[in-house]
Amino acid sequence: MKSDQSVGRIITFGDRPVQKKTCPSPEFSCLSMKSDQSVYRLITFSDDSTENRGVQREGSEITGRNMETSVQNLDYPSYPGDVPVGGDDTLHAFGDRMKQDDLATTSQTTLALSCHQKLKFTLGEKCQKRTEGILKTGSLVHLHEIYTELYIVEEGSDEANKEHEVSQIEAASRRRDTQEIPIKCNDILKHKDKVIRTVLTKGVAGIGKTVSVQKFILDWAEGTANQDVLFIFPLPFRKLNLIKEEKLSLVNLLHRFFTDTKNLKPEEFHHNKVLFIFDGLDECRLPLDFQNSESVSDVTQSASVDVLLTNLIKGKLLPSALIWITTRPAAADQIPADCINQVTEIRGFSDLQKEEYFRKRFREEHVAERIITHLKSSRSLYIMCHIPVFCWITGSVLERILGESEISEIPKTLTEMFTQFIVFQIKHSRKKYQEKGDVDHEEAREIILALGKLAFQQLEKGNLIFYEEDLIKCGIDVREASVYSGVCTQIFWEESGLHLGRVFSFVHLSAQEFLAALYVILSFIFKNKNVLQRQHFPTKSTLSDVLKCAVDKALESETGHLNLFLRFLSGLSLESNQTILQGLLSQRVSTSHNTEEIIKYIKDKTCETTPEKTINLFHCLNELNDHSLQQKVQSYVNKETIGGSCDPKFCPGQWSALAFIMLNSENQLEEFDLRRYHQSEGCLLRLLPVIRTCRNVILHKCNLTGKSCAALASALSSNSSCIRELDLSYNKLQDSGVKLLCDGLKSSQCKLEKLGLECCSLGKEGCTALTAALTSNPTHLQELNIKHNKPGNSGVKLLQTLVEDPQCKLDKLLID
Template identity: 30%
Template sequence: MVEKDGCYSCLAALRVLRVSLVDELEGRINSLLEILVNQEVFTRDDREEVLCQLGPRARVRNVLDILACKGEEAAEIFLSIRSHHQQEAQKQSEEGHTDQPQFVEYNKVKQKHKDLLTRRSESMLFYNTRHGEKIPFSEHYVNLLLADGHQCLERKRHEVLTFGQKRLSMQQKSAVHRKIAPAELFSSANGNRPVKKVLVSGVAGIGKTILVQKMLFDFGGNRDHLGFDFIIHMTFRDLNLIDKPTNFRELVLRKNRHLSKELDAILANDDKLLIILDGFDEFRHYRSCDVDAFVTEPDEDAEVVVVFGSLMQGELLPDASVMLTSRPAAINHIPVGCIDRFVLIAGFSLAEVQDFFLRYFQDSAIADCMFAVVSANELMLTLCYIPAFCYIVCCILKESKHLCGESPKTMTDIYVQYLVALLRSHTQARAETFRHEQRAGAVQKLSDIVLKLGRLAFQKLMEHQTLFYSSDQDVAALEGCSLVSTFLDKTVAQEPGCTEEVYSFAHLTVQEFFAAVYCAVTDDPLPDVLPHTSSRAEGSNNGHLDLFSRFLSGILSERNANLLSRQVGLSCNKDKVDIYRQRIISELTTLCENGAQILNHLHCLFEQQDPSLALAVQPKALQVNVSDETLSQMDYNAIKYFLNLTKGNILELDLTGTGVSCEALRDMQPLLLRCNKLWLGENNLNMDTAQVIADVLRASESITHLGIGWSDIGDEELLALSNAIRVKKRLQELWMEGNRVSYKGLLSLRDLTPNPLKRVVAIWNDLTDTDPESLCTQESITVSFTDDDMWAAWGEWVFKRCEVSSNDKLVTVLHKVCNISVHCLESQWAKTFYKQLLQLIKHRIECCTEDDMCKKLKKFESILNL
């Protein structure tokens, strides 16, 4: 290079090398151009200017001309990229030197595959794209955050309602090292263990498939994922069409016939192979993937689920890398022992929400105004962090001047207005063409179509189906209707020798909403699958119908029923409205008296927005159990809505394992002051949170029982609580098992026992320095299991909770109580407790319809049978 001011001039080097660079780069100028754009050396306008040139050599010359205008830094980056490409080419040449003809053919197929992936994925059809409009991936990036451990597996079942608030929290708290780029998914986080199997979890509409497309596009253009020679992409929607034994080779060739000649070499080099499997939650066999039989060869025939299970568990192509995408609701069914990295896809940031508004409204003033409207509505802003919901909210805002002036208060409000907005747009378009058509006729026709869509949504939702085929009778009934494409997406599934059209609702929640509309306006009785107090305990719907039941409640409310009647011509059945109102009152009363899980019922009550319903709930004892749900702000709103309408003391409020924060407790403090028993265990209670609890203890005239077990508190937090207990001296029992409290910390309670503290449970704490003799006079403080009535009462309480818990929650409890050395507990209370648990497990196994859940329950059955 030419030396300039003591440094080598990269611009001068480009001038010297110009002729040779044209020869060298003409075969890969397009991929090089994309790298320059991604690294922000070139703008998109620069790229368009280059692509207008006729022929690759002219394009190289144009790139060099633009670089000359951009200066020394741009030229330096360009030469660095070129050097990296030269090294990769040399390395590949050296690796293939011993078998040159095969290496050349392998590379040809590799390049052909990359070109095909680029064509298949060069653009995405985004939510607000017009027909035929293309948006390059370079204009959109998907943010990913690493999830800690098995956090994804513990996420609550109806993921949509928790996600937005969780996204806000993650944005505020996540450190830089937790953020990863798609290209780093298979990079070892700590260097100790290779990352081969990655699970990418994200709620419906968050952009999982867009992420997959971007990875394929980047690989095809030689930008990322270059540690792999091939990426094979499959969708579970396609796999659902296979109803006979097959093998992995056939699965690959279904859409990749161009790989047939080199497939043996590709599979032999499986350490250079990435397999992406998109949409596990849509797999019709997703409950049966923890297989016991395996295939080990790519040509070995088996059922699709066995081939998939063998691949995931490393029995088939053990050195291949696999990326699996799924909604959180289905990931409990994945054999998680084989997963090396759990990733949560995080959706839009606040800046991306604003950018989406700008692209949707295409006018900065209007976009800013609409964003201000959303920012003032917590519900709508929370939903906008999910791209699909962001589109729905924008649709409503665009048509809001024609709708009711009141801002949406509930999920159902938003969806009813979304439906009306799209139907209004359709009606207006028809009015321009059919000016003299009677409006009543048009509305009636639209209502018929909505009913047909609702019937399809309802029937398939009850059958756990999100995909519908053109041969289906309910799909055929919609043929020829232009409105259908507004709510249904169509893809073509390919079988060897034939194709079939496959439909799905634009969003899972849209299907749940249409199903609820159908259920509300027809004369059919309310379905038995709605969450009852008895069926809920056995996990009959396992959260599958939670949002459906909330939509149904909201549609049966007076305000939304009136809006549907006026705008869509659909009227809710009056008898059904009365029956539903009586049911929710009755079930809420029973759930409060039993202390069973109540959160979904509180959401149903909230969707009604009718205070008289809450006032009609008159339980003998008010016990509110929302445990083991990662609570979002929307959940807290539903809880507060109900409790603020009730009067008197709250016998029990169970917030165990809810991820409750200091801010949430502070917000709920007026309600906490009314509690007799407050359970806050299995949450991370830091000193700030302990101070809020201490404030409650200082002010409350009601609280007698406090549970803070497994909450990571230590001596400092306990000292803050003990000082607060001394103020009112109301607290009678303190349960703080499984923490970091030492003997020194327990000393802060000595003057409080046995009055007012009749019982302090401190088992499983850091009491290795405890002198048993020093505590012998402290009968109120329990640091180990005994044979007295206290533990018998504890066993009864735990068993009662197990009876009213879902199977998932039951397994969580069993992991704890079956880890306390069952066979070391020879006390009568322990024998009785574990005998009852065994009988409950056997009953659940008899009723269970899910294979993997049966396996989990049977493991505990075998433990307790010993």
Template identity: 30%
Template sequence: MASNAEEERFSDDEEERKKRQRPPSSYGSMKSDSDEMKEDGSETAEDVLQESQCDQEVAGVFNRPAPVLPRGEEVGVQLNRPASPETLYSRTTMQTKPPGALVLETGSDIECCSEEEDEDEVLITNSPEPPEPIELEDEMQMDDHGQPGKMHPEQDLPHVFKTIQKALTDLNKEDLYKFKLNFNLRQSSDLSLKQMFDGDLLDFVDRIIEMFGLEQSLSCTIATLENITKHEEAALLRANCKKALIRFSLMTQFIRDCQFVFEAIPEAGKRARLDDIYIEPEICLCACGGVDSSHEFRSPLQAPIQSPPPGSAVSLVNMFRQQKPDGRPVRTVVTTGLPGIGMSIAVSKYCYDWAEQRANRDFQYVITLPFSSLWNLRDRNPPDEMSMMDVIEYIHSLCKSKTYLDDDECKYLLVMDSFDCYRTPLDWKNTPIINDSHVPAKLDDLIVNLIRGTLLPNAQVWILGRPAAVSQIPSQYVDAFTEIHGFNQEMRDEYMRKHFKPELGNRVVQRYKQLPTLRILTRQPFICWMVDEIFAYNYKKYRDYGQEPPKVTPFYVNTLVVQTNRRLEYYYDQPPMCYNWSKDDQKMLIGLAKMALKMLEQNTFEFSEEDVKHHGLDVRDVTVLSGFCTELPRASSGKRRFSFIHSTFQEFMAALYVFTLFREESKNALEQSKGTWFTSRQQPVKTSAGLVQSAIDLTFASPRGHYDMFLRFLCGLISIENNRTIGGNLYERLPFKDQALYSPEVKELLRKTIQTCPADRKENLEECLREMTQFYN
């Protein structure tokens, strides 16, 4: 009977304790800073400690485990929250084991104590003197890529939690009631009144952070305090969480701007999620020029192109994990690549991953300073002198504080994209030194000092731009030089399959591999997108599509048009989709095409600044802004050298010059003695068949592969479809009846030549014929 009475007494005590039990908080180790909000009859920390010790004594008497609180049965609202770092820390450090003591875990199932244990053994649950804090090596300190990513203490969850809790603790009961009602009006769709008023203040802060996140909870708390006229409390909360608010504003901007992207040409209603379409290209720690030396006919040894050495690859997230020879982290990293290689989308991916806290969380801030925005700021009339902090605030209006970057322990990144958009050269020798980020100066001087490292020396700087633009930066100011090399074969296939259902994606991949030139060209993500879109469209439109290999000329024609339109938009401020090719634009393209033909005749793939000037062209316009050329690593003599983005594009431009001269002036640029450039002595040519016959003769008289692609492009340019694309841009569009006069006689010429040509030339002539006869790409 005595035993039954004891068991009933134990059961009653347990039920009573359950009723008083407060719902556990994810941040339970955070103690309230005020006693004003305690309700009558609430438990204190000493009550809980005494009750826990009593439970253990009862467990020891009856030789049974300490009572375990059933999860989910407490009084109040129980939220399923993951254990926070603070809770884990409390469980680890709130217990010690003095010599000869047995520690009982009262919050978990424990095996029954043995009856043979010494009666003198000391039983304790909490140590009066906690041990030294230990740093837990848990997954909270690592990002998605296994990198150390611990956030700054003033921006992390514990600081924001305690600051919000302290601001609300200072309110009296009436103001707190008004605050909760007002907060509920702002978030009525997600938070009910019952959830708002259940539990104590810690429960409330815990709940709103869990439901809305740090950023929204903090901003709504400040706005609500302002709304109930608690301006001092709101200002104090804003000041104490200044760094977190600036970080949140930058993250919000990146998520808004980078979550969805337009591929290639922006088109209303057609955008994709960045995570759904992004494939990280190959990035190498070297400057090779980025030009692929492979060719459908020519040997790669004929092209003066270097290849990246093995082991030089670096991932995007590790861009600033590199180290200098002295072991310190790099400060300034320059990244370059061909036009359309994916530099801008790589910046978007880097910033978006930081905003989503997937990578590089140890950066307190990632601040973008695109050179296009800097140029617009400089180009104001009249230009104003500004401090570096004024420039940052101009581009990021929410970053109002002037001192948040001055802390020596502040680690942040400045991303400066599109260096080629800054149209004026920088004076690296005579620019005065500026050390203070709050001193007004000319924008050119601020940029030079920022790259030098004299201005904002704690910042890490990432500069991106086309090779001919970033080559002006002195090498002593660059810690690491990286180059984006585009997609390898596996990346191209993955990119194309991600856009469509598996069946259609596999058909697109299989089709583009039918043509060696397209396999080479799709190394550039921009061309890969173009191939993807055209093939998928045709597969959906034509039932019999895919039986014949694709044509190649339309892809080069579209590259010419799109890159020229981009040049007009990015560098000459023409509104999108309203492009107008001026006489100067046409003259530049024709001059560039003429230079390409001369290079083809001389069997060279590179040209110099003198070659550009010889054809009456502007060096910067050709090598930086055109989108068709790139700068190669300098020779031992230090002389600058350039090339087209690929040798096949050089051959296409040469064919474009020959065709345009025939179309506009009825002249044949190929009727000349070898080694003598075009002069006025050329004889007029009356038919397109005569022009193609000259190209065929030149091809047969040259080594195999030297003019084969040139001939293929020339035949493709004569076809009606490609004339429609270029017509109206490079030259006036002809009536349809006149366009049709070009191709019939050329087709007949090709058919006759195929029957009598050498065997090793037959395959390319059949490709030339298909460029003119095949209806779709």
């Protein structure tokens, strides 16, 4: 930079030799960096992928990716009023700034641009290629070729959802909210009404959070989006965990992970727009204490990693930085609500996006159509395809089966699908190892058992990411971990973390849950041991005892974290699935198991547990290929017994079976009228999962009480609720019942627009509760009917103030 020998020449850093071209403008010269005579000279730092380097575009000296407009609107507090122009490959954006007389400041700006270019190149190289499923295996393809836009929406709350993730997926598949406006991945940090600093993005495992981060970074690196950001620092929690014991400054932390920025001065982090991406909060094993952690405000001040993170997120450290955090829903509450400006949710693929995915993956149209048709025929499989990773799993299995000369039976249940997937992947990898003489049948089985034990123990703890100490506790020799990931190439994998240590994981939570269930089955078969109870059984005991124990444990779980595990365990108890496993285990599997016994046990439980947990029990019956209870209820539907009124002799289990049938029907209800079924509280409570999915709910004259109000409040406050109109007229709810209902109305998740409480014995206390609820959540309810009640003048005045309040949407109050 001290000489003038580069004047008028374009310098390309690519694979070709440096080409020189005389600039047609003779007046340019270079005297020093203090002058403005170097403005508009073009220096290209080519950051193209390896295979495209040195390929010149026609009519341009710029090689590789053409990153136009990549430093537009840079926010430099040191240079107020500047509006830079040009692209990443030019110094145009810094032209006016070069006029500054402060040589030190100018050097820092030049250095920032240089580091910016290097970081873009490095991150672009890392993010542009990937393979589906497990990284590092299979052939790499460009992300743009396989990326399918995900359905992302803004959420009104960062409240953690403790439901099992499959339950959330099933709820998402039924959610129909026309008011929700999808957000594009590249707009995740933007909002039309408010300034965004910190965004929390939720999504279940495998839904596409990490891929969305990758796509965001790639588009930034290619210069097509978010060019106001000069530096992006992706810091996954799984890697931050590896240095949890160290103390270092924020500057040193970034130098550790991003060597391209090692020459940046500390002040550059303040003078430039910086984005930190913390991917995988649910994988965090750092003690994030937002209340008691020490205060750090200097980027050169050393502290533990967890302290640096809490201060960054709170805005104490580097308050000008943008923060993007991704997490599974259950871990979202680790970040205080007052630290988050916007909450978004990735809901995976819509039905149209599922089809787009399979048509992209299978270029032969008839293959794609056959796969889509088959998946639609199995509602449970089709719903799971909301998860991109599950699309990859089903695609892998169905592609192999449809490609065989003798087509075997196509999987129709989750257990059948995963059994085929696991067996095929392990057989394929084992064959590779056997050719080398490394792994035999017995060793392969021991590897599966060890991985199953790891899956089971970590599932109980809620961990999806494991470290060397976790493997050691399961009896896995970490020196042989590469053999485990080799035998189970597409299932279990390891990732190095900058020479800091190794990180292990399964391809998806569902694969971990399947292996955990397989471990329980194999432990009983080979060791006559029920690992759920940590004890040995007498010889005469059966697999039914293990399954009953699993059912009880799953029902005891408040979060339902064992739901999918139980479904897999139920399916693996069938002889048909065990037959498939025999080839894998090279040993005949024999169990003394009465399938009818466990089916009866599950049916009995459907009458005893909550409606939500009952839904999973019906999924378990499906995995056991038992549809008798559903068929019995379906016969009533077919005979139009359900019309004026349903059979009052229906037991709770039969009402739940009806709910299961309705939820898994392709034709979703827009309106739910309880009078079509049975006008009773018992019927309402059992059909509550269905009620959540309907827009208009009519409970007129249904003999409901406060117990119903509490249940409805829970439904209204659920983030899966679709209810927009609710008519509770002519039920003796009284003030006590209305107060319970208000617990749901005040929730930020409640989107109710019309509420009917005509003739519900409503008094002043009920009106007070309604006023408080609508003050707390004023943006949705537009119409309230309280005719034929006794609210008194004071109660009416309270509600009238809401109508007059410009902040409240209520504009129609119906009273006598």
